[in-house]
Amino acid sequence: MIRVVVADDHPIVRTGIAGLLDTEPDFEVVGEAASGEEAIALAAETAPHVVLMDLRMPGMGGVEATRRIVRSGHASAPRVLVFTTYEDDDQILAAIEAGASGYLVKAAPAEEVAAGVRAVVAGQTVLAPSVAVALAQAARGGVGDPGAAADTGAAPDPVPNLTPREREILTLVAQGLSNPQIAARLFIGESTVKTHLLHVFEKLGVSDRTRAAIRALELRLI
Known part of the structure; x- marks a missing residue:
């Protein structure tokens, strides 16, 4: 069984998410917290596998609670999955840097929430x-001169030859746009976007959008 603590200061949201997870045969909600302090206490008391953490709560917020849970020093410290209202919440990056294993949007379908918990x-x-791109940029201290190469003594990785359209689509992916949004922005069909992305994945040697964006940043393609 996957043991989960749900931390959210809104009782209706908290109860709804707990009820949703309880319908999954492999989940058990072992606690509900209304603040960061309560989330930390429950994480220590109930030994969950995952804490589903809201970011904006009274008192201690989700970022600091995440940091303390992840760095508690316990061998069985749970993973933290950020649960936020907006994809552009300015605290998401801070929570990921504090040790969260990812994030979900509260409007996500039930199956996506369950899949996200299982994934972490x-x-x-x-x-x-x-x-992911913002994290990579932060780790590198920002993107420098596209023509510069790190002096590591090793031969640089070969840079795939992406078409202008593939670069354009990959840049929009890195900005967080979905396939339908990219199609609308570029006045092309969604199937065309998918085809270009498949070609990009093959050229970069990756299997998903997140890894493609990170790899493109590493190679300074975007």
Whole structure:
């Protein structure tokens, strides 16, 4: 069973998410918290696998609570999955940097929430490409001269030859746009966007949008 603590200061939201997770045969909600302080206490008391953490709560917010839970020093410290209202919440990046394993949007379908929880338990990271790119940029201290190469003594990775359209679509992916949004922005069909992305994945040697965005940043393609 996957043991989950739900932390959210809105009782209706908290109860609704707990009820949703309880309908899954492999989930058990072992606690509900209305603040960061309560989330920390429950994480220590109930030994959950995952804490589904709201970011904006009275008292201690989700970012600091995430940091303390992840860095508690316990061998069985749970993973933290941010649960936010907006994809552009300015605290998402801070929570990820504090140790959260990813984030979900509260408007996400029930199956997506369940899949996200299972993914972080399996050791995966649940991130939108735009957040992944922001993290990569922060880790590098920002993007420098596109023509510059790090002096590591090793031969640089070969840079795939992306078409202008593929670069354009990949840039929009990194900005967080969905396939329908990209199609509307570029006045092309959604199937065309998918085809271009498949070609990009193959050229970059990746299997999803997030890894494509990060790889493109590493190679300074975007």
